[in-house]
Amino acid sequence: MQNTIQLAWQLAREESRQTHHRYLHWVLGLLMVFVLTLSQSSLSVQHYLEQNLENLLGADLVVSHTKSLSAEHIQFLEQHSSAVVATQSATTTLSNGSHFQQVKLKAVGQNYPLEGALVVASSLGGSTEHVLSGPSIGEIWLDGRTLASLHMVVGDTVTMAGESLKISKVLIHEPDRLMEGHTVEMRGLINLDTMKLLSLPPEHMAYRYLVAASNQQITTLIDWQKANLPAASVFHKQGAHPLALFWKRTENFMGLTSIILFFMAAIGIEQLSQVQRKKEQVFSAICISLGLTHQNALLVSVVKWALHIVKLTPIVLVISMLFHLGVVYWLGSTFNDLSWEWHGVEWVKVWCCLVAGACVFQLPIWVAVAQSSIRALTHPLQISSKNGLLKLCIVSVICAVAFVYSDNALLTGMVLVSLLICVALILFLSWLSLYLGERATQNLSGIFPFALYMMRQRVLVKSTQILGVGLCTFLLLFTLMLLKDIGASMTSYTREHNGNLLVSQASEAQWQDIRAWTKTQGAEVRQHKSFMYAQLVKVNGLSLDQYDDSPSESLQTLQKSIRLHWSNDVPTNNRVVEGQWWERDTQHWQQVSVEDEVMTDLGLALGDTLVFYINDKPVQFEIVASHVYRAGGGSITFWVQMPASAIAHIDAPHYSMASIELSEEQFGRLGDLWQQHPSIRMVSLSEMAQRFDTILALVTQVVSGISILIIVLAVIVILSSIRGFEADEKKKNSIILSFGFDRKLCLKLNIIEWLVTGGIAALGAIVSTYIAGVLIYQSQFSLVYRPDILWLLGTLLLIMTFVGTLGVYGSKKSLSQSLRHLLAD
């Protein structure tokens, strides 16, 4: 055993100097650093959330409802707690001359806050102070962003619904804000009595009851809420709070990215394994020829691999620690006071999982070693030997990663389907272009037809190389495309179909006034759709948390009230993909059509029953159809739709959504409408774009980081693919020299081959990116993907240049080959 380890150590040291092993270390190292940094950062955030929960939540339990609780309910709450504080909130619009801003307005009493500290400042940028209660009647506290947006300062007066409110403080921190969900909404705080004076419609209110309770009382209250207030939401410190859920989803998105990275690493390892397997098989054959057993050879190979991993570990440890430190610093703006912490046990666990993954990638080589024979020494091994096992191993590792991290099943599925399409397309394009290219040029003379001829003859080897380059390019383009196109597409699309002002919620009375206002102003209403609020409480008889506890996007939205639309016919911007839409004026009104992605995300099927709480009454529906968004008919679409005949049976307030096209001047006059109805929810396109830009900036930082990682991996994969076929290339170049040609011809041939490789790979990647764009944009963002042809052609040119240069640079070793090597062989 000691001898085996010594031999393995000696061989491992030798191998470390070989190029293909360096590439292998880079691939594994990058993967390990990424996953370990992700897990460590995630743990730091989770730990931080746990530690700071009490200070962050402002209460032990919060009951949130769209209606005010009855005296009986409040009495129960008070009996099973040590204190209860009621708050109300509504989204409204404040205006100051031609400036207006949508604000989440919260009304609190003198007993607020219940727990934690309420922090304010006397002026923008002034020193902060902790206060023991909220604003007095007639006062309003606004956060700094709202003040800046409205061009106002402390001391100014803001008018709302005919009431003048004095801005007396800058609102810095509300202790219960996190319990309301992690949003970037602008904030305002008023007194409960001021809220009464404003007379906002009750249906626009959200009622929140902050409760101080023991763990036992929390359990009692949760059970009570399930039985007595199923439409209400309860957040408590024993469960996952909104920020934790938000972080979990971010983590899952990053995990999805790791599927892409695993895929690229797998391509690199697959290309390198050609060389490695050959070397290991020859070594095994030598061992056997010297009287050793397969087991001895296998043991040396396994120990050698383990030594490589051990050597890599401290480097990965240090780099992942540094990256973790950087991520914690960067997240500090979202998670105040987040500090760096090392989670040793978890690090070891994740490291073990990664090593297990790497072990699976290595498995086919060990199988080859175990099956090796002395024949390997006398007969040259075929490069294209069976590597089905390796492919199976790669697929299983990727599936395992996808399974662990899948948040949005449809999105994960689409990413994987896009990858498969890319593989099939590149293989098809390689074959087609080389076959047609060779056919078309077979009667022509010169080195270009010859290069095509050689590539066509070596199509199996070449298509593997093209596939590696193409997949890397696809993944890179896909990531960059998301970065570039979403913003541009969303802005232009929204502008074209929706007008530049979106009314997201208006009551019937408000809608009448909006119509009257638009008529007076001569503005055009482009879309108008009615809806009522409904909260999903049961699926097939099970409450939502019993039905599904994974943090899917759809589920998170469905935990709040959703907008239920009614329509006799399939809306022009929808298409039925499953089931049957109802007949006009059907008497069977308890049926709904559910959006396809929601169906997939929640695992719903036709025939399932859904119970919605609508205006505090449960209503049961059966799913009879599933619809998807169709472009061209405006962007206002609904997840759940019921027959128009249902509204005769359901007593609930009706609301409107609409899109309106306004001129610059008309925008300036919107203030009148808001003065009259401060609770109308309207968002201008510029405001939407601004919100979007904020999110995009965050996404840009994340995606840019990942893009850099993907570019580094792509470079390694291309170099690996060159390394994988270097022996063949050397031989080919030497043979060409033996025909009486010089090295310049080999260089020209090499350049042509790499340009053709880059060209086919780029074409395949661009078409795949287009398909992925069409698939994913449509389903995930309800957008029509319109690629920028110039951008794509520019990208094609850039990729060809990059791949060509890298390819020729990587091939310099095989280009410097001399005929003497063939003589010596």
Next chain:
Amino acid sequence: MSSNLSRLIQLCGVEQSFSLNNEKTTLFTDASFTIEQGNSYAITGPSGAGKSSLLMLMAGLESPTSGTLQFFEQNKAYEMNKMRHLTGFVFQQFHLLPELTALHNVALPLKLRGEKLADEKALAWLENVGLAHRKNHKPAQLSGGEQQRVAIARALVFEPAFIFADEPTGNLDSNNADDIADVLFRCCEDQGAGLVVVTHSEALAARAQYRVVLSRGQCQFDTKRSGL
């Protein structure tokens, strides 16, 4: 067939040596002889005597430590690199491209030269070496002797003036070796190409018109053929 038979390679006082760990090792000194197109030459000598190095020098692929090599065409002297396109090689390990069929391997140098009738000419050469019926077989499906025939056809298909063969029968049994030697010498003769063979085989060396013997650092040029 090559139209001009007046090409020759002239070696004058050629010495080849190399340094390893600051120690100079001389392979041979004072090699002075002439290789003419249309004749055959065998380079013999023990392992490590510098046979392959001499072959590389004569093919213009390496430069000598001292002495001169010149290529003559119609009595006009040229640098050795002017001769590169007129040379072909046959190797001990055949070195066919494994993914190409026999026909495509032979057609390779013609395709590279932009020859339009490459496949037809390649087929004619496969017939010449007796392998037309195996034209669609890949190297792995051919025996050692058959692979070497394909390699000979490939080396001669573009009508080079000189063929350099490094142990062309070294990997073959005696029957196959005789056959291959027959094919190689016959084809070169038919083609009017000069043939330079590096070999350990006395039987193969005996077929050549001239012999160059490398031994103990010395290079001896023997006129072996009777009547010369």
